[in-house]
Amino acid sequence: MASQFGKRILIGTVTLGMALSLAACGNSATPSGSSAKSSSTQTMDSTATAVKQANHLISEGKYQAALDKLNALDHQTTTTSALRRDLKNYLAAKSSLKDNxxxxxxxxxxxxxxxxxxxxxxxxxxxxxxxxxxxxxxxxxxxxxxxxxxxxxxxxxxxxxxxxxxxxxxxxxxxxxxxxxxxxxxxxxxxxxxxxxxxxxxxxxxxxxxxxxxxxxxxxxxxxxxx
Known part of the structure; x- marks a missing residue:
């Protein structure tokens, strides 16, 4: 009986340990996922901010500054790429017009x-x-x-x-x-x-x-x- 009781205690201890270990793994994984999501959100926010600032610069006639703002982004999107292309073509056309x-x-x-x-x-x-x-x-x-x-x-x-x-x-x-x-x-x-x-x-x-x-x-x- 004492032997069986000891085995039960041992099994219970092992089971509890495994449960705690799994819980710890789950908890440690959550911050990692949150971190990735946070990083992605920050990238989207910085891109949106850059586009907004670039459009403001364009409205003020500061086309090269707007292009520089977009070129400085670490990550380019379809939106930023299209706007960069438009700015480059605009500046090239402006230069040609100046040269007659x-x-x-x-x-x-x-x-x-x-x-x-x-x-x-x-x-x-x-x-x-x-x-x-x-x-x-x-x-x-x-x-x-x-x-x-x-x-x-x-x-x-x-x-x-x-x-x-x-x-x-x-x-x-x-x-x-x-x-x-x-x-x-x-x-x-x-x-x-x-x-x-x-x-x-x-x-x-x-x-x-x-x-x-x-x-x-x-x-x-x-x-x-x-x-």
Whole structure:
């Protein structure tokens, strides 16, 4: 009897020890999971904060600072990547415009990929500036001027100002011009029908080729090539 009683005590002690050990393991695992979740949350928060700050900088016209803010992130998301791409293209187009390379400015600008309203507004204003420069025909770049003259660019600054980036993006997507290297400049507007001039950058980085002039019905989404 004493022997059996001793065995029961021993078994009970072992069982209790195992239970305590398992409980300890469970408790030690919980902080690890919480830590991983906390780290992920912190990353998401820092990314969201950076995007918010970048958009604020964009609204103030501080495009390089906005790009630097996004480049400093340790983790990039689809949102930050799209906004970085838009900023890089914007800065490249701005630089080309400053150098009087209007066609190159147009093809560098391309179309907005992010959902940033500040970025769309910046693109729209720059597109209008490019159209105004092309319309005035004051390019000092001989090659660019010759190319523009040969294809009689019909850019219209006032129409560009009245054309939203959403319309430009929809046209580009429908026509297959929403890729890098395509420049889209508003030419005219008649009701819901927009006319765009399209150019494509050369692989060697020289003057952009004239692709054509298209009418786009923003209501029916119908596209007609005019030239």
């Amino acid at each position: 390379n209007y066609d190159e400015a147009a093809t560098s600008l391309s179309t907005v990929k992010s959902t940033s309203s500040s970025m769309k507004s910046a693109y729209s204003k720059l597109r209008s500036q490019i159209a105004s420069a092309k319309e005035s025909g004051t390019s000092t770049n001989a090659t660019s001027q010759a190319n523009s003259n040969s294809n009689s660019s019909a850019a219209n600054a006032s129409v560009a100002s009245a054309t939203s980036e959403d319309v430009v993006n929809t046209f580009a997507s429908q026509a297959g011009f929403n890729k890098e290297g395509y420049g889209i400049i508003p030419v005219s507007k008649n009701g819901n029908v927009y006319r765009f001039e399209v150019r494509q950058d050369n692989a060697d980085g020289s003057v952009a080729n004239f692709v054509g002039i298209y009418d786009f019905n923003a209501t029916t989404k119908q596209i007609t090539q005019i030239q």
